[in-house]
Amino acid sequence: MKNSLTAPPIVTVDAVLLTIAGNELCVALHKREAAPFAGHWALPGGFIHTQEDDSAKAAAARVLRDKVDVQSPYLEEFGSYSGPVRDPRGWSLTLVYYALVPVVSARITLFPVNRLPNLPFDHGQIVSAVVERVRSKASYSSLPVHLCPEEFTIAQLHAAYELVLGERINMANFRRKLADLDLLEPVSGLLRSAGRSRPSQVYVVRKKYRDRLSVRDRGL
Amino acid sequence: MKNSLTAPPIVTVDAVLLTIAGNELCVALHKREAAPFAGHWALPGGFIHTQEDDSAKAAAARVLRDKVDVQSPYLEEFGSYSGPVRDPRGWSLTLVYYALVPVVSARITLFPVNRLPNLPFDHGQIVSAVVERVRSKASYSSLPVHLCPEEFTIAQLHAAYELVLGERINMANFRRKLADLDLLEPVSGLLRSAGRSRPSQVYVVRKKYRDRLSVRDRGL
Numbered sequence A, B: 001m002k003n004s005l006t007a008p009p010i011v012t013v014d015a016v017l018l019t020i021a022g023n024e025l026c027v028a029l030h031k032r033e034a035a036p037f038a039g040h041w042a043l044p045g046g047f048i049h050t051q052e053d054d055s056a057k058a059a060a061a062r063v064l065r066d067k068v069d070v071q072s073p074y075l076e077e078f079g080s081y082s083g084p085v086r087d088p089r090g091w092s093l094t095l096v097y098y099a100l101v102p103v104v105s106a107r108i109t110l111f112p113v114n115r116l117p118n119l120p121f122d123h124g125q126i127v128s129a130v131v132e133r134v135r136s137k138a139s140y141s142s143l144p145v146h147l148c149p150e151e152f153t154i155a156q157l158h159a160a161y162e163l164v165l166g167e168r169i170n171m172a173n174f175r176r177k178l179a180d181l182d183l184l185e186p187v188s189g190l191l192r193s194a195g196r197s198r199p200s201q202v203y204v205v206r207k208k209y210r211d212r213l214s215v216r217d218r219g220l
Helices: A056-068 A123-138 A143-147 A154-165 A171-181 B056-068 B123-138 B143-147 B154-165 B171-181
Strands: A010-021 A024-031 A045-047 A075-083 A092-100 A109-112 A184-192 A200-205 B010-021 B024-031 B045-047 B075-083 B092-100 B109-112 B184-192 B200-205
Touching: A010 A056, A010 A123, A010 A143, A024 A056, A024 A123, A024 A154, A045 A056, A056 A075, A056 A092, A056 B075, A075 A123, A075 B056, A075 B075, A092 A123, A092 A143, A123 A143, A123 A154, A143 A154, A154 A171, A154 A200, B010 B056, B010 B123, B010 B143, B024 B056, B024 B123, B024 B154, B045 B056, B056 B075, B056 B092, B075 B123, B092 B123, B092 B143, B123 B143, B123 B154, B143 B154, B154 B171, B154 B200
Parallel strands: A010 A092, B010 B092
Antiparallel strands: A010 A024, A010 A045, A024 A109, A075 A092, A184 A200, B010 B024, B010 B045, B024 B109, B075 B092, B184 B200
């Protein structure tokens, strides 16, 4: 194998876990225990364990489970970052996965995506690129629904879309686009009231869209 | 490093090079020289050479240059395939890149994507998935233009879209969508005649879209 002439690359997976907290889009960071950059906040990540992981995606799911105690139903490959200088240990390749979740575990520390500390490796660049992708995808798909709890009102979902897109969305338009996505199922007889407003119908995501996106051919 | 407890994965890149030949969408295959599957047709691929490659994408470009003598201006990461059983040598991860090119080199062997031989590893599944992605992307972007030579007529581009999408496209609609994409620049004074028809204007792709896509918000 030609490979033996040259050092093999270091291969890792990293996970960008997005959620909403304090009315902001946030990313989960993890304090690194080992060198390089021990003690620094960074994306939860790690090596692929070839003895236990069935795929790179399974490795990313394991890292999320072990490091931030989160199981995400929506975990998608974002892409790779690679090269000779991104890791002080040598030529490295990381496969980046991203996840959107509603509930955060006690073992998670969240940072608003707009006010991140300096992150080691190229993690700052990775978070920015993922947020941009999520924003662009959100405009024509059901993606932000994964930020909502299992049962939610239209107002909650509307707020999740506004936070991801970073702009106001007209509620009448929003309801129309939602109808196109064919995403929601009312929970029979379940209403919820927020403050003094009229009680609102509670919804869940149709089963077929719980682990994949519903996509429309036009942006919101 | 935890990594030392477990064998590291085998890491490769593979390239799906698509082009048009004989009025069909074709993929370039390469006869494997080394085990496993020596003598079998497979996707051009190989190990990352950490001493010379600046990134995984650079490794894919090198493989295309070395194995099928093609330099592609449009080379995009498709995604990873990984796991314990896809390669008889052990747990492996391959990063798949795809490219669309107009001209084929003499060192290339093309197979229509609809009539492939049995391919080793998961290469058959990879080609199908890439073709599906290219099809879906073509419907709302300039992607098929990379199958055309540097200078082309609207009829040639129309034919490329029809071949990728696998269906007839109404020419009047096609011209309207093309206008939306803002993709083309007429070559001043250059007309081309095909057979007995009236000579047609020749176009090139606007400079800004030669290495990236133009995208519209609705499918063709």
